[in-house]
Amino acid sequence: MCGIVGFLDKSGNRQAAVGQTLLDMLSALDRRGPDSSGVAVYADRGVDACVLRIKLGEHGPFETLADVVVERVKSLVSVSTVDLQGPSLRLVVTPPESPESLERAIEAVDSSIEVVSLGSRLDLVKQVGSPANLEATYAVSSYVGTHGIGHTRMSTESRVDLSHSQPFWAHGRADVAVVHNGHITNYHKMRRIYEQQGHRFYTGNDSEIIGLYLADHMAQGASFADALQTSLTDFDGAFSYLAASADSLGYVKDPFAFKPLVVTDTPAYVAIATEEQALRSALGDDFPVWEPGVNTVMTWTVEDGVGS
């Protein structure tokens, strides 16, 4: 039992209150899982800006390590902003030629380090604790942008720490992130195949493989929507998940319809959540909601705002 939420503004407003909306939705769902929470918010930051989120470790102090990491990053790309928020080091950098090699170079500094996210539009924060705690650390309600996803977790199988929290960034693929409610039951089998191909796993959380799968398929030329579609047949289990890219938001609903999900698609926005309560408390009463059918995928893009 977890809570997942997604929101995409269709009105053309590039400064929509995405952070506040995601936080309101998550707060209505936090009883579904208070172990950890997080959001990924997408905003247009211009062509030369790329946000890098680095987890320095689970327990501080982090200042000394932050200095070392910043020096390492500066040797690879130019850095315009440095911000240390708890264990999360936020850097605004020029876009790297290869996100993957930048990631490797940073993570080589210390084994406690993980690049949590990287993207020209994506900014991702998560931590152990409730959505209210997330707001206290990161002031999520102030984040503006075009769309985003969020998660509140009840852990069933793997550890509770920052790395195991969601959203999961699709390591190596700029801007793609995922939130998941359910179980991917062929996770171990798929993980073994990916590990043989040299992919690194950061957690023992089955949800992590969704991002890796999407990144892998998009690297092979699949569109975001196509990657979501093929995941329906490649993943086993009962799951509902939301994925976002630089300009899109989509849901995937499992072939058994065991995991809840409700959607509203209005002329002004699309909002998706595990329970209707999240939509009502964040966005009011004046729109209809529906449950996606079994075995379905739907995506929306920021430009046209039309679902398909």
Added chain:
Amino acid sequence: MKDIDCTGKTSRVINQEIRHHIQAGETDIRVQHPQARHNLGVAVLQQVSLTMSGSVGYYCGGLIDGPRIEVQGSCGWGLAESMLNGTVIVNQNAGNSAAASIRGGTVVVRGSASSRAGIAMKGGTMIVQGNSGYMTGFMMQKGTIIVCGDTAEALGDSMYEGRIFVGGRIADLGNDAVIEEVTDQDQEFLATTLAQYDIAAPASFQKIVSGRRLWQFDKKDFDTWREAL
């Protein structure tokens, strides 16, 4: 009419207020701003009228015996679960497992119902004015399901008994669900029942019942069993 404002209240407190008003002799209660809270109006055993002025969450009207509940919005999972008697009407869409295990009474969904509507029904009637989702009528044992629109995959899967009427297209039938001819008696029942709730009947209905091949295990039917389990 008595009003209950849900703002700032838990489902438990709201249900206690409903009970309190009923004990005081009130027969018409309106629950305002429910905001999709779970478990509203559960276990009400009196013939009162409850109006939910908005959407409700999971298990609304569960375990009731007698009341008439109208939801002026949509509902989440397990609408009217295990109801003994009464009427539950939802004006918009219903979530997973509407009318699960009901033993009597009537559930009306004026929008569309999601997956497993009418699962394990043991009596009563469920009417869906729109479309109905995956595995509608899964393992139903008794009672009637009327879907005016289309139904998704695996309709009536592993049903023991009971009957399902579908006015629209059937995506496919579940294990051991078979189509039977609609009788004049059925036609009359459909017309009367739908008229009771001001629902225009579709041009024609198909009737689905149990093929009864799963009642006893037979090695010849092994493939059906494997599929069903």
